[in-house]
Amino acid sequence: MSYQVFARKYRPRTFADILGQDHVVRTLENAISQDRLAHAYLFVGPRGTGKTSTARILAKALNCTGGPKADFDPDEDICQEIAEGRSLDVLEIDGASNNGVEEVRQLRETVRFAPARGQFKIYYIDEVHMLTNQAFNALLKTLEEPPEHVKFIFATTEPHKILATILSRCQRFDLRPIPAETIAKQLLHIASEERIDLDEAAAWAIAKGADGGMRDAQSMLDQLVAFCGEKISEANVLDVFGFTSRETVAGLSLALLSQDSARALEIVQREADAGRELSQLLGELIGGLRALLVAGLDSEAGAEGIPAESWKKMVEAASALPTERLLAVIDIFAETEGRMRWATNKRLHLEIGLIKAVQSLGEVRINDVIKILAAGAQHLPETPAAPPTKPDAEPVPEPEPQAESKPEPKAAANAGESPLDTIDQMIAEAPDEPVEAVGKPKPKPAPKTETAPEKPKDEPKPAADDFYQDPLIQKALDMFEARIRK
Structure with a gap:
């Protein structure tokens, strides 16, 4: 018998041999045991994650003796025919090289024929995304309502290239990248079967470099055996593939x-x-x-x-x-x-x-500053609360502000101010007493300075005509050429 690479020699034969895809295995086993088989399956996942192996195992479970059953014997002749790709009832088609309408028409013609030996006639199309849109459209009707003895299994790495009308007619299973720990354990198992001294660190290095693909890891192990012989260390893996320790x-x-x-x-x-x-x-x-x-x-x-x-x-x-x-x-x-x-x-x-x-x-x-301030605030002494004020206590009067010095109106006028500004200045310098002729009484002015003597309280209130005789009012009348109307 010719030499077989590890990827083919240790390919999964039963559902129990599929590693890292427990969600897919459990669903398929339950569907077989409950007799809830779909007419089309789609396996999606990166390279080397077990799409083709899972499809072949499903075909064995459907066409085995006494099937469909999940616990079939992989050593019986019909299962070996399927594993070796020589079964007449399981047709494996490469979607990259058979992607035209003519190939799909031939498939539709052969669908009518009954299986030769097994219970189902199974069509497995790998890289199904390579089919043209015309080929997909030609397959739609057959895929939606195939004969009872026909099952379709598709596999692809790029599901977004498949028409939505095809996806809706299939049960989709997403195969995940296999964890590095699972790959490392499988490599150590293969090494023990092949009597190879493989360091655990070397197995981890291969598993990390395989990036979730079991087939890639097995191919690297095969290459290392050819390079190193029966003893493989982590340094060998790093030298051959350039990985990091x-x-x-x-x-x-x-x-x-x-x-x-x-x-x-x-x-x-x-x-x-x-x-x-x-x-x-x-x-x-x-x-x-x-x-x-x-x-x-x-x-x-x-x-x-x-x-x-x-x-x-x-x-x-x-x-x-x-x-x-x-x-x-x-x-x-x-x-x-x-x-x-x-x-x-x-x-x-x-x-x-x-x-x-x-x-x-x-x-x-x-965030660090806030944490430091919050931690420091816990050690600060508590400030005593202010004593309550008595309800009948009289408020303390605020100190009276001192009167500001009043600038002369001439200085403002010489600075280039407008006539309205000058009038405002003059009104500010007007006498502080409220006058009835103005219309509304002026608000109470600021307190007088010490130099201004305070008027006696019993001083008589000035007449209305005295307001118009004020020098500031007369100056405003002259400036605006105004006259008083009574």
């Missing part, structure tokens, strides 16, 4: 949290000289800071594969910082990651982002 991520995080810019820049320079991918380094750093945020809320949260000793130091350093500071640092790195995506000099943008992050940790913000 967990110790490097921990060291850069500690340098950042301790506000040591020189140390952080030194780590970046070392990684750049070693040919490491700096975008991947920044992504690992953001992941470490996120793990610290989660650890602040849940002490039982995972350490993202960082060694226990380094993780303990990171948690201690992060505990001295408020949560909003870590959030601000993550925001800065998110902006830096966006700029690095299209920049040619990625090292420059990463170094600028690190310097900004260190400065943000040392800034004094308004």
Whole structure:
């Protein structure tokens, strides 16, 4: 038998073998056991997450002996035919190369024929988003009302390119990226089966680099075996794929949290000289800071594969910082990651982002000032309450303000003031006694200065004609060429 790569040799054979997609497995198993099978299924997800494997396992469950049933025997001949792609009742079609109307018309003609051996005739179309709009429209009627013995299974990585009329006729299952911890455990299992000495740190490095794809991780492990032989360490993984070690991520995080810019820049320079991918380094750093945020809320949260000793130091350093500071640092790195995506000099943008992050940790913000003032206010002595005032106490009179010196009207006129301003000035200098001829009595004037003698109270009230004989009134009449009408 020819050599099989790990991605094919350890492909899932039953529902129990599917990793990281429990929500999909549970739904399909319940649908089979309750006999609630749909006529069309759509599997959506990134590469290497198990779309094709899940479709084949579903086909086995539908066409197995005595099926449909979820607990089928993967070693029976009909299931092996489906797994190897040579079953007459399960047709796998590549949507990229069979995307025209003619291919869909041929499919519609073959739909009428009954299955040769199994209970259903299953059409599996991979990369279904590659079909043209005309091909989708030609498939609509058959997809909506297929014969009872026909099932459609579609798989795609880009569901937004599929017509809404197609999506509404399918049951959609979104397959998620597989967690790094699950991938690392599976790699260690494969290594034990193949008698390969794989370090746990190396398995974590591969799992992080696979970015949620099990097939990518298995392919990398296959490549490492060809490079290293039967013993694989983390250093081998870093040398072959240019990944960043967990110790490097921990060291850069500690340098950042301790506000040591020189140390952080030194780590970046070392990684750049070693040919490491700096975008991947920044992504690992953001992941470490996120793990610290989660650890602040849940002490039982995972350490993202960082060694226990380094993780303990990171948690201690992060505990001295408020949560909003870590959030601000993550925001800065998110902006830096966006700029690095299209920049040619990625090292420059990463170094600028690190310097900004260190400065943000040392800034004094308004929240810090408010906290300090609130803490200090608790230690201040309480001020005694003012004694209540007696209800029958007489109010204390306010001190009378001293009279201001009155400028002469001539000085205002010489300064270029308007005639109205001059009249206002003259009225202000007019006698303080209320006069009946004016119309309304004037308000009580300000108190007199000491030089002005106070008039006796029994002085007789001046006549109305005396008002018009006042020099100021006469001057105003002359200025406006006015006369008095009685």
